[in-house]
Amino acid sequence: MPELPDVEGFRRYFRRHAVGKPVRGVWADPDELRNTDPMRLRRQLAGRRFVRPRRHGKWLICPTTGPWLVLHFGMTGELHWLDQHIRHRHARLILQFPDGEMHFRDMRKLGGVWLAQGEDDLRQVLGPLGPDALRVSAEEFDRLLRARRGSAKATLMDQTFVAGLGNLTVDATLWRARIHPRRNVRTLAARERRALHREMKRVLEESLPHGLVPSRPDLLTASRRAGSHCPRCGTVLERATVAGRTSWFCPRCQR
Ligand SMILES: [Zn+2]
Numbered sequence: 001m002p003e004l005p006d007v008e009g010f011r012r013y014f015r016r017h018a019v020g021k022p023v024r025g026v027w028a029d030p031d032e033l034r035n036t037d038p039m040r041l042r043r044q045l046a047g048r049r050f051v052r053p054r055r056h057g058k059w060l061i062c063p064t065t066g067p068w069l070v071l072h073f074g075m076t077g078e079l080h081w082l083d084q085h086i087r088h089r090h091a092r093l094i095l096q097f098p099d100g101e102m103h104f105r106d107m108r109k110l111g112g113v114w115l116a117q118g119e120d121d122l123r124q125v126l127g128p129l130g131p132d133a134l135r136v137s138a139e140e141f142d143r144l145l146r147a148r149r150g151s152a153k154a155t156l157m158d159q160t161f162v163a164g165l166g167n168l169t170v171d172a173t174l175w176r177a178r179i180h181p182r183r184n185v186r187t188l189a190a191r192e193r194r195a196l197h198r199e200m201k202r203v204l205e206e207s208l209p210h211g212l213v214p215s216r217p218d219l220l221t222a223s224r225r226a227g228s229h230c231p232r233c234g235t236v237l238e239r240a241t242v243a244g245r246t247s248w249f250c251p252r253c254q255r
Pocket residue numbers: 230231232233234235250251252253254
């Protein structure tokens with residue numbers, strides 16, 4: 001499932017291939033369009049050029065010289081640049097340029113495509129979102145966290161707290177900060193809240209060059225299966241469903 005590092009990878013990919021060129025054609029699967037239809041989308045984008053794309057959390061915002069295209073990748077969304085027209089069965093949006101096509105694929109159709117006409121419209125599309133997890137300062141993170149209650153796992157996964165984290169980045173952050181996923185955030189000491197912010201930033205920054213959360217022992221991503229050991233202390237990792245998601249953690253390091 002795409003998390004902040006994946007979407008940042010898509011942003012760079014989109015910038016590299018699609019910015020500055022005239023849109024020659026638009027094809028869309030109506031099921032993937034959330035606030036527009038294929039004909040309107042085509043009318044709005046044809047002839048436009050994309051300018052520098054932005055990202056907030058897991059949202060990709062692609063402004064043109066006119067309207068803005070907004071993408072969410074859901075569980076299975078991804079971008080592919082193709083030199084020739086081959087429509088994959090999971091293609092949901094195709095943007096045609098003079099030298100190729102940008103394809104948005106989404107097997108499970110849990111992502112979506114929106115149009116926004118500017119900042120006010122964009123806020124409506126994004127809904128209530130916390131600050132971007134990569135950019136939130138330690139002070140703001142602490143202030144927001146102190147206002148929360150509930151498990152650490154659910155809090156970090158909540159996009160209205162900070163935007164961009166997902167199952168893998170949260171499990172890695174909690175393991176590095178030595179905090180149990182079920183720990184109520186109201187009981188965290190200032191030192192633990194600082195550790196969460198610091199480790200969250202490190203997990204994200206170490207993942208960014210890969211365009212995804214890489215499979216690595218020290219991100220707990222190389223060991224998400226029964227019988228795996230904690231890379232720090234060797235204890236067998238435990239698995240639990242917290243906040244509706246499968247969580248891996250070390251029962252010794254994360255009490
Ligand atoms: Zn351990």
